[in-house]
Amino acid sequence: MKITEEFINSIAPNQNAVTNGLGLVKKNSFAKLNISNDETVLFGECKGSGASNYITSADFINQDTPVFRCTCPSRQFPCKHSIGLLFAYINGKKFEAAEIPADILEKREKIEQREEKKKAEGEKGPKKINKSALKKKIAAQIEGLELLEKIVGNFVQAGLGTINAKTIQIMNEQVKQLGNYYLSGPQTVLKDFLLLFEHGNDREEIYSQAVDLLIMMNSLCRRGKEYLNKRIEDPELESEQDSMIAELLGHAWQLSELKTLGRVQNDVGLIQLCFNCFASEGRNEYVDY
Structure with missing residues (x-):
């Protein structure tokens, strides 16, 4: 060693x-x-x-x-x-x-198995797209964004002052529904929005942050539907790389995708400038930067 x-x-x-x-x-x-x-x-x-x-x-x-x-x-x-x-x-x-x-020894064996699997997948080349399944997923995402658009519209129309414990209880059920539409990103933003009213006491500070999150959700609905409608017309269309819209909707990049897009580099040195870890209540997990 x-x-x-x-x-x-x-x-x-x-x-x-x-x-x-x-x-x-x-x-x-x-x-x-x-x-x-x-x-x-x-x-x-x-x-x-x-x-x-x-x-x-x-x-x-x-x-x-x-x-x-x-x-x-x-x-x-x-x-x-x-x-x-x-x-x-x-x-x-x-x-x-x-x-x-x-x-x-057991963990070593699992690592070896994963490496062998990656190597085998690399030799096979990129996976073929199941166009039918992808179209169904994209259609569900569009439907989910339309639901979110209605939710945001209702909040804007009724006013933030009408949000109470009963509203939050009902909305938490709709947060869970967004998970069925493959929209983990918007689901987290909506959850963060509701958490402001569950835990916050300073109304002025709450409303300021709430408006920012409403704007974000509105933008996700508009920009997300534009992006998804293009993809449903052409299922082989690559995920956008010049914007973060795919990631904001909840897309997790796979190594095989990144290789296909020419976004993988080998033997690269990294310098860690800082480290930050916080608990994200909306995502219900720890986030490391």
Whole structure:
């Protein structure tokens, strides 16, 4: 394993992770330190805030793309425990030789299977478009945007002051309906709109944000229908690349699509300028930037 301080700094999500990882080593927080017999995996246990130790590992079966795992709840990757594990190694801490844990071997196998599947799919070439299924999906999306257009129109006509607990309860059911129309993007915006009235107290601030979201939803309806009507006429028409409308409607780009569009580059270096993580209530998940 080619591990140096420069390497650790290069993979750390931020300086805090480096400082905290090194701090774990200085405090002797690692209860166990192990290295596999073939010297491809570092793994161990680190004391944390919980009752049980965190189990962390660094798998160097592929030197260029090591895999880090940890049972801690941190959203940073690699976390400070994985960083600490590497610092313990380069600082000469004693690592006991041991067999590679079964769960790591199992995860290695899954990664290999995924890579083989990707390779096989790449050799087959891009998937053929099921025009009939795509037309049905696009028709459903257009129908969903028409529903959203009515919802936005009702809010504008009735006024934001009429929104109450009963309105929110009814509208939450319509938020769920948008999921049936393959419109995860507009669904999230509408959910964010309703959450303003569920949790906010400052009416002036709520109304200001609510108007912005109404404008966004109106724009999504107008621009989205234009885009989808073009695609339903020609199912082989590529998703728009010069605007974010496909993504805003909920499209998730597949690697095969990006390859076909010539949007894939290999052996590219990336520099992380910052890291931000927040809980999106509308999406009901954590978002990392």
